[in-house]
Amino acid sequence: MARKMVKAKGRVSGSTGRFGPRYGRFIRKRVRDVELISKATHTCPRCDTVSVKRKGTGIWECRKCSFKFAGGAYVPVTPNLKVALRTIERTVKEA
Template identity: 65%
Template sequence: MAGRKQSAKGRVVGSSGRYGPRYGRFIRKRVNQIEHISRAAHVCPRCDLEAVRRVGTGIWECRKCGFKFAGGSYVPQTPAMRVAARSIERSLQKEG
């Protein structure tokens, strides 16, 4: 077993590894999840392609069609925004 490096047991550091041992395991894990979601590509509401990227806090832009829109801080569509969009759709269907 000489020369073999021991691996970290049960530690998934990811992007929150920059914090080291500070702030506690649960907060570092939550930061890691949020950063993973916010940096991923999301589906564009206009062209339906997976090309939406986060430009800034709450600002999202599609790299394909250039559609720029406001959304959640870390996800393009928040659960509350989905509920609001659904109720708006229903009210428009009742009128038309």
């Protein structure tokens, strides 16, 4: 008789497995989500390639064109920056 493969319930820890059972499930889940975003490669605002990596808190650098810029702590482009850029673009069009 063949046994079915069953997914482990509630054991998806990812990078937060290092915490073990400490700090609670939802805090570990938030940390995992933030780390996934911050450690991923993002698109460069100058050369449009997917090669931007986080160098430090709020410091981002493109590995292709060596463009270094300031952004959010965990994301290169924050939602507030998107709103500001849209506003600037609108005012430039009007003038």
